[in-house]
Structures are given as structure tokens and as C-alpha cells.
Amino acid sequence: MSNDMTCEKLREIGAELALGILPGRERAAAVAHLDRCADCREYVEQLTLVGDGLIGLLPGCEPPVEQDFARFWVDYVCVGHRPLPPENF
Numbered sequence: 001m002s003n004d005m006t007c008e009k010l011r012e013i014g015a016e017l018a019l020g021i022l023p024g025r026e027r028a029a030a031v032a033h034l035d036r037c038a039d040c041r042e043y044v045e046q047l048t049l050v051g052d053g054l055i056g057l058l059p060g061c062e063p064p065v066e067q068d069f070a071r072f073w074v075d076y077v078c079v080g081h082r083p084l085p086p087e088n089f
Contacts, residue, residue: 005033010040018047 010033016022017030034041 005029007033007037007040010034010037011043014040014044014047015051018044018051 010017010030013022013026013030017027022030030044034044
């Protein structure tokens with residue numbers, strides 16, 4: 001990507017920038033654009049807030065396999081649902 005970052009280009013890559021996954025050269029061009037464009041800066045700030053909120057919804061860690069199995073067993077035997085078993089057992 002060239003160093004001539006436009007508002008249109010920034011909006012195409014804004015989510016990647018907000019999530020911190022934009023490659024180095026593109027990131028440098030985007031940050032340089034943000035230094036001079038308040039509208040795009042606000043856009044990326046809003047995307048960052050959304051990304052942070054979504055990350056906050058993730059559990060701290062995956063439940064142990066035993067919990068997956070227990071949940072499957074209760075659904076299958078006690079409740080009568082026939083879900084697919086968890087992949088880990």
C-alpha cells in the first residue's frame with residue numbers, strides 16, 4: 001500500500017488497525033493519516049471501543065473438558081436433547 005492514505009482506504013482497513021493486526025507499512029501510513037484527519041481518528045477510536053467490548057465478552061479461558069462433557073451428558077441423558085458431543089472426548 002502506498003503512503004498516500006485516503007479516508008476511503010483508511011475505512012477499508014480501520015478494523016484491522018483498531019484490532020492491532022495491520023501490517024507495519026500499512027499501519028505507519030494509517031497512523032500518519034490519523035495524525036492529520038480528525039474524522040478518521042474518531043472512526044478508528046469507535047472501532048477500538050467496539051473491539052475492546054467484544055474482547056471483554058470472551059471468557060477468561062476455555063472450560064475444562066469435564067465441564068463440556070457434563071453439559072453434554074445432562075443435555076443428552078437428562079433433558080433428552082441430542083446435541084453433537086464436544087470434540088474433546
